[in-house]
Amino acid sequence: MSPTDPEIISDEDDLFEHYRIVADKGQGAIRLDKYLNLHVANASRTKIQNGIEAEAVKVNGNITKASYKVKPFDVITLSLPEPPRDTEILPENIALDIIYEDDVLLLVNKPAGMVVHPAFGNWTGTLINALVYHFQSLPTGRNGEGRPGLVHRIDKDTSGLLVIAKTEFAMSFLAKQFFDHSIERTYHTLIWGEPKLERGTIIGNVGRSAKDRRVMDVFEDGSQGKHAVTHYEVIRSLRYVSLVKCNLETGRTHQIRAHMKHIGHPIFNDPTYGGDKILRGISNGSYKTMVENCFSLLPGQALHAKSLGFVHPTTREWMQFDTELPPNFQSIIEKWDSYVKYQ
Structure with a gap:
């Protein structure tokens, strides 16, 4: 790879592309935006300019204007929305909340x-x-x-x-x-069991399993995967399950699901990570019936992206949004609450 060849660095969600470009020793003075148009494939002039204005482009670690003149050995980094690779998307009249x-x-x-x-x-x-x-x-x-x-x-x-x-x-x-990682993201999830600590931090690289590419494994030694940090806090303990709040410091694929399984508390009804089986309590009688009824209320894992906070692109004000748990999720919690009270 020559110094001016862009090095594509995969990001946490595979939704953005990240480049690192080193200007060669014979580079003549040229505006930053024009330089990037020549060296970043499939990126329009508008996209490059928007990236610079959004401070997503840096030169030698510093935020820089489009008019900056690139010099030999400058290190230029970019994080831009990924160019699409899919086929044409057909519009469908689907209701949105x-x-x-x-x-x-x-x-x-x-x-x-x-x-x-x-x-x-x-x-x-x-x-x-x-x-x-x-x-x-x-x-x-x-x-x-x-x-x-x-x-x-x-x-x-x-x-x-x-x-x-x-x-x-x-x-x-x-x-x-x-x-x-300046976005605030809070999830609520129902997990099997009760963690020993009511609040804590899970740190462990998350990467695809060598056995099954659909599953993410956790690598504590950092030998594989990408750095991942999840902060959790138990909201309600229900003996067999717990309602937990998770704040993402990073946003890796299946991060919460993989991290919770890693500490021995898979998410309730998560078929990919073993949570769709009875992992606490007995596997027969009225208890089994109650758990299976709860399973039937969800299409998959009991995980809800509850709140989201970020700086608005134009007003530069912090915006914070919150949602209630879906009715079926709330119903499951009520069923567990009632079961625990009367046992």
Whole structure:
């Protein structure tokens, strides 16, 4: 790789692309925006300029203007929304639970069971299909394809908040906050068992399992995967299960699900990480019936993206949003509460 070849660094969500470019020793003076247009594939001039304005581009670790003249051996880093790689997305008239909207962004409360963006096996019925129908001009990166407005994502069977960008600048500005881990993300989850500590921090690299690429493993020694930190606090202990609040310091794929399994407390009804089996209590009688009734109320893991906080792209004010647990999630907690009280 020559000094000016961009080194693509995969990010935590695979929704952004991160570059590190070193200008060669014979580089003549050229504006930063023009230099990047020459060295970053498939990035329009507008996308580059928005990235610079959103402070997602740095030279030698410093925020820099578009007019900066690139010099030999300058180290330029970028974190930009990933260029789309998917096929054309068809609009579908799917209802959206929009809890906030303005000129540059909107907040959606996604139901469990809805896939966020089209992919193999889920080409229709996704959040993105719905967004394309309801909003005609969401930023996509190029060619009107890909993941319109999508800055982050949550798993199919996880419910809760997602922020959607309505302009290219908002997309770059929000993407930088996710990359910098300055976004506040709180999840509520029901886990099997009661942790020994009512609050704590789980630190362990998260990466794909060598045995099953659909599953994420935790690597405490840091030999594989990506750095991941989850802060948790028990909200309610229900003897066999616990309602837990999780704050993400990082946002790796399946982070909470993998971390909770790692400490011996898989998420309730999580089929990927073993939580869809009775892991506490007996496996027969009325208890078994009650647990199976709870399982039947959820399409998958009991995990809800409850709150989201970030700096607004244009007002620069901190915005904080919160949602209630879905009715079926609340019903499960009530069932456990009643069972524990009368046993």
